Amino acid sequence: MFEFILENLALHVTLDEAEQRLVESALQLTTIKKNKVLLSPGEICRNIYFVNKGCLRMYHTDKQGAEHNISFCPENWWAVDIASFSNQSPSFYAIAALEDTELFYLSYSALEKLYLQVPKLERFFRILTQNGFNLYQRRITSALSKTAEERYLVFRKQYPGLEQRIAQKQIASYLGITPIFLSRLRKKR
Amino acid sequence: MFEFILENLALHVTLDEAEQRLVESALQLTTIKKNKVLLSPGEICRNIYFVNKGCLRMYHTDKQGAEHNISFCPENWWAVDIASFSNQSPSFYAIAALEDTELFYLSYSALEKLYLQVPKLERFFRILTQNGFNLYQRRITSALSKTAEERYLVFRKQYPGLEQRIAQKQIASYLGITPIFLSRLRKKR
DNA sequence: CGTCTATTTGAATGTACTCAAAAGCGGTGG
DNA sequence: CCACCGCTTTTGAGTACATTCAAATAGACG
Numbered sequence: 425m426f427e428f429i430l431e432n433l434a435l436h437v438t439l440d441e442a443e444q445r446l447v448e449s450a451l452q453l454t455t456i457k458k459n460k461v462l463l464s465p466g467e468i469c470r471n472i473y474f475v476n477k478g479c480l481r482m483y484h485t486d487k488q489g490a491e492h493n494i495s496f497c498p499e500n501w502w503a504v505d506i507a508s509f510s511n512q513s514p515s516f517y518a519i520a521a522l523e524d525t526e527l528f529y530l531s532y533s534a535l536e537k538l539y540l541q542v543p544k545l546e547r548f549f550r551i552l553t554q555n556g557f558n559l560y561q562r563r564i565t566s567a568l569s570k571t572a573e574e575r576y577l578v579f580r581k582q583y584p585g586l587e588q589r590i591a592q593k594q595i596a597s598y599l600g601i602t603p604i605f606l607s608r609l610r611k612k613r
Numbered sequence: 614m615f616e617f618i619l620e621n622l623a624l625h626v627t628l629d630e631a632e633q634r635l636v637e638s639a640l641q642l643t644t645i646k647k648n649k650v651l652l653s654p655g656e657i658c659r660n661i662y663f664v665n666k667g668c669l670r671m672y673h674t675d676k677q678g679a680e681h682n683i684s685f686c687p688e689n690w691w692a693v694d695i696a697s698f699s700n701q702s703p704s705f706y707a708i709a710a711l712e713d714t715e716l717f718y719l720s721y722s723a724l725e726k727l728y729l730q731v732p733k734l735e736r737f738f739r740i741l742t743q744n745g746f747n748l749y750q751r752r753i754t755s756a757l758s759k760t761a762e763e764r765y766l767v768f769r770k771q772y773p774g775l776e777q778r779i780a781q782k783q784i785a786s787y788l789g790i791t792p793i794f795l796s797r798l799r800k801k802r
Numbered sequence: 803c804g805t806c807t808a809t810t811t812g813a814a815t816g817t818a819c820t821c822a823a824a825a826g827c828g829g830t831g832g
Numbered sequence: 833c834c835a836c837c838g839c840t841t842t843t844g845a846g847t848a849c850a851t852t853c854a855a856a857t858a859g860a861c862g
Contacts, residue, residue: 806861807861813852819848821845822844
């Protein structure tokens with residue numbers, strides 16, 4: 425049950441048996457239905473989520489009411505509005521489920537407590553933030569210099585198999601194009 | 614001489630006199646000429662820079678040799694390839710001067726040492742990273758959903774006065790458009 | 803002053819969008 | 833089980849945004 429999340433932590437830090445048990449006992453588990461909203465904009469992001477099964481999306485809703493997906497979180501991804509969570513301030517982004525999803529999560533205070541017991545985790549989340557930072561930097565360059573078709577191919581590489589699982593309009597929103605145009609792109613090949 | 618950088622640190626952490634002196638004595642100062650490259654891609658980013666006067670840019674050069682500016686760093690900005698610096702691994706981005714520039718900088722080991730003397734700085738750089746993370750997330754949404762003209766107006770708001778100081782082709786590269794099209798945009802208003 | 807690069811302008815083209823309509827698909831209730 | 837409703841996806845036609853190529857002009861720097 426904890427295999428995926430422990431494997432994920434092991435990518436950046438080495439935990440001994442005792443530390444693993446501490447992490448396990450701090451984690452909460454929940455399952456949510458497709459389309460359930462976990463975080464609404466303006467709300468404080470109280471939890472950091474790890475997707476064990478299923479898929480989430482993070483998105484922003486603009487003044488015209490249009491939604492723009494900033495990232496997908498399938499299995500083994502972490503989901504959090506980092507600014508909102510770290511400062512316990514109102515969130516800019518929303519988080520919702522694209523499929524029925526099984527999640528581990530830690531509240532802000534649970535994580536603070538866990539940091540005291542397993543200080544290595546500070547390192548883990550620092551690296552996680554830096555990797556995210558880096559990923560987003562590159563996506564800006566990609567968004568500004570590549571055509572929609574090139575971005576679509578990058579998406580397929582970055583999220584293998586996800587294309588088959590989620591609605592095209594979600595992918596179009598992530599790519600910054602209309603679902604109509606994505607349909608035409610796919611027809612081409 | 615240290616006023617700007619101390620003010621900048623004060624945005625997120627409160628340092629007493631002794632701590633300020635420790636920071637000051639760790640900092641190195643240098644001036645570089647316009648167009649000087651501080652960091653080439655593939656090189657390890659050995660320093661974190663604070664711009665005291667002048668302006669830097671961070672950019673990526675693609676396979677076709679085209680440069681894409683990811684950010685500008687005028688006075689009071691920090692410049693670093695964060696992935697390269699934190700892991701002392703090869704950099705993806707380059708950093709170069711757009712004007713004659715006066716810089717404070719800290720090497721990786723100098724910063725490590727300084728963290729031991731002034732632990733509050735860990736908090737400062739954590740917040741800096743988070744803010745950058747957040748800024749870039751929003752820029753992706755902006756890049757994918759706004760027109761070139763809207764992005765141009767956002768740029769002018771975000772970097773007041775910078776437009777007068779740097780070449781249009783640098784701004785065009787940041788906006789993800791051709792200098793030719795930027796010229797037409799400006800003519801319109 | 804001359805050279806080199808950056809910017810402007812015009813014309814033609816390509817990329818991506820809107821509007822509109824039709825077809826497909828999934829869930830719900832009779 | 834099927835008919836219907838609502839939502840997503842496809843397709844066509846016309847349009848707007850942004851690019852390329854080329855040539856002229858303006859600026860920067862030695």
